[in-house]
Amino acid sequence: MNTKELCLGALFLGDASGYEIKQRFETTFSHFQKASFAAIYPALTHLKTEGLVSAHVEIQEKRPDKTVYSLTETGHQHFIDALHASDGAESFRSDFVLLMFFADQLSAEKVTAVLERQEQTLRQAIEALTAIRNACRHNKGALFTIDYGIAVKQASLTFIEQHKAAFTSKDASL
């Protein structure tokens, strides 16, 4: 799923400007997809050309005007089709794991810093998911993804907490 299709998905949750779509990526979709402004704005332009979204300008006082996009019927159908066409592939890349793989080549301080950073990142992610969980309680699928995210991140965190001693304590016995 590329940025264009993901924008359709974001608009599926309701009409939005490019700016607001970005916010959806940073909250609702944050734990499994991401997109930057420089990817979103051109994507919306293309989608409009293709007739998958329609747009109207909303004039605001004390705020810049914004272009609000809506899914057209074609766009709606296109998104559902894209979902059915997807096989649900995932991609994961982790420099954290790479660093731990080569932990014995790193200084003790670096290893400690890496482990602490990862713990903090995981705790913040769990917090963020918990914070938006309530807003998704009406949607079975959305709730599943939130709880799935929390469960997986919690498992990562617990593993690190239980195994970091082997790297941080002076006693470096396996």
Place this chain on the structure above:
Amino acid sequence: MNTKELCLGALFLGDASGYEIKQRFETTFSHFQKASFAAIYPALTHLKTEGLVSAHVEIQEKRPDKTVYSLTETGHQHFIDALHASDGAESFRSDFVLLMFFADQLSAEKVTAVLERQEQTLRQAIEALTAIRNACRHNKGALFTIDYGIAVKQASLTFIEQHKAAFTSKDASL
């Protein structure tokens, strides 16, 4: 970490040809990094030009000749420096989670297929990690990453097993 630096990491484990480096990405590094031939071969050419690796051709009988690369001292140091410079960032993208987020827009068959595919993918990944675990038992860091991978994937699998009923059974009550 880009493909060039990851190739240095692969060579850190011992001299290898481009083909063999690819195999390391598919076994040892498979759960946290990946690289294709089209990324590896040009990367090695660049690394050679920069003096970070050296190369010699090994003539084989009944097999094509191969170019075996070794880390130079500069390359070794460059890799350690790159590790220390990395903050350990991760990136995760999942169409599986996206599909589940929009589960109520999908046909029942599609949801079932998606969940089953994900379960199978996770089981195979856990099996693959278990299979290479023994080869890493001497290396504390490598062992940590294997066990971390198993723990996280097992948590994902368990969550799906425990929550899929809400999507696959006819009784669709929350």
Place this chain on the structure above:
DNA sequence: ACCTACATGTAACCCGTTACATGATTTG
């Protein structure tokens, strides 16, 4: 006969990122 493993590479393409540019308003 066909597929897989071994072995290396290129060309075209897609896609996304960082950084830049602009500018009002609100919050600290």
Place this chain on the structure above:
DNA sequence: CAAATCATGTAACGGGTTACATGTAGGT
């Protein structure tokens, strides 16, 4: 007074992918 929020966009660049191209040896 500086920073963040709202709001939209471009330009240059980096990086990786798919598909193609080639050829031997061994297994089913």
